Amino acid sequence: MPGTAPQQTDTEGVDGGVGLTALLVAAARAIETHRHDSLAQDVYAEHFVHAAPACAHWPVRIEQVPDGDDNPLWGRFARYFGLRTRVLDDFLVQAAGTKARQVVLLGAGLDTRAFRLDLPSDVVVFEIDRAGVLAFKQQVLTGLSAAPKVERVPVPVDLRADWVIALTNAGFDPAAPSVWLAEGLLFYLPGPAETYLIDAVDRLSTAGSALAFEAKLEKDLLAYRDSAIYTATREQIGIDLLHLFDTGPRPDSAGDLTAKGWSTSMHTPFDFSRRHRRGPLPEPNDALEGNRWVFAHKPRS
Ligand code: SAM
Numbered sequence: 237m238p239g240t241a242p243q244q245t246d247t248e249g250v251d252g253g254v255g256l257t258a259l260l261v262a263a264a265r266a267i268e269t270h271r272h273d274s275l276a277q278d279v280y281a282e283h284f285v286h287a288a289p290a291c292a293h294w295p296v297r298i299e300q301v302p303d304g305d306d307n308p309l310w311g312r313f314a315r316y317f318g319l320r321t322r323v324l325d326d327f328l329v330q331a332a333g334t335k336a337r338q339v340v341l342l343g344a345g346l347d348t349r350a351f352r353l354d355l356p357s358d359v360v361v362f363e364i365d366r367a368g369v370l371a372f373k374q375q376v377l378t379g380l381s382a383a384p385k386v387e388r389v390p391v392p393v394d395l396r397a398d399w400v401i402a403l404t405n406a407g408f409d410p411a412a413p414s415v416w417l418a419e420g421l422l423f424y425l426p427g428p429a430e431t432y433l434i435d436a437v438d439r440l441s442t443a444g445s446a447l448a449f450e451a452k453l454e455k456d457l458l459a460y461r462d463s464a465i466y467t468a469t470r471e472q473i474g475i476d477l478l479h480l481f482d483t484g485p486r487p488d489s490a491g492d493l494t495a496k497g498w499s500t501s502m503h504t505p506f507d508f509s510r511r512h513r514r515g516p517l518p519e520p521n522d523a524l525e526g527n528r529w530v531f532a533h534k535p536r537s
Pocket of ligand 1: 254255257258261262342343344345346347364365366369393394395396418419420421424425
């Protein structure tokens with residue numbers, strides 16, 4: 237798989253293609269931030285939205301959406317992203333609080349955890365995404381004079397290529413425990429790239445390391461083409477998620493990690509909606525039905 241990096245066929249930055257999905261999540265986080273019952277706070281999120289011509293007219297508060305929470309995109313789907321942010325914030329803070337001092341954000345997009353979470357001061361956050369996305373992010377954060385709370389190392393590389401060399405060249409130490417997040421990423425990658433990623437995380441993770449990732453279990457993603465979420469995302473902001481997702485066969489990454497000795501647990505987002513008493517619940521023809529959040533720990537020997 238490394239050495240066979242495919243040519244980019246989509247726009248490299250956040251203006252289109254899969255890069256634009258980083259802005260979709262940022263807009264959702266902005267909306268979540270301004271909610272009275274917010275699950276996660278990201279004061280930087282709305283600045284990314286305002287800085288990108290591609291989404292200058294997107295809402296950053298639910299009050300700006302005419303049908304408010306009834307809107308499938310800016311209501312239910314945005315709340316989903318808010319919940320996901322909170323759940324992975326909690327996972328990361330917990331893992332860094334115990335042992336892991338290296339954080340790797342795979343497909344980091346406009347994630348600002350290095351700027352907003354209270355992590356131990358000796359934590360280093362590595363942010364992997366494509367160069368155009370990280371350049372846009374840096375430009376906005378520099379414009380805000382934003383300072384990360386911990387050391388932050390952007391690693392511009394395509395995750396369909398051999399990204400391990402780029403990460404270790406950036407200072408990642410495979411001998412030290414680490415925590416990895418692949419939030420809203422794996423379904424955009426071809427199956428072999430996901431297999432490579434899971435193998436690499438295992439290889440680079442010493443005992444005490446942790447990984448959380450999001451997967452979609454549907455056998456046929458197109459079955460939900462007419463779901464409210466996919467339809468609204470397509471019609472309101474022109475992002476056809478089903479066109480961006482990889483439709484080839486997917487590996488069983490949770491099973492593969494278990495086979496490698498990791499302890500894994502798999503949850504639906506709805507489990508956390510119930511726990512937090514807010515967030516999406518199941519509905520008919522639900523594009524979120526197959527979404528799973530997987531939490532894996534490499535046991536201390
Ligand atoms: N994890 C971030 C979050 O939750 O806010 C961003 C999620 S966004 C839906 C998906 C991200 O994955 C985008 O930033 C995109 O650029 C990145 N991505 C997709 N394919 C990638 C690839 N082949 N190499 C590096 N990054 C990739």
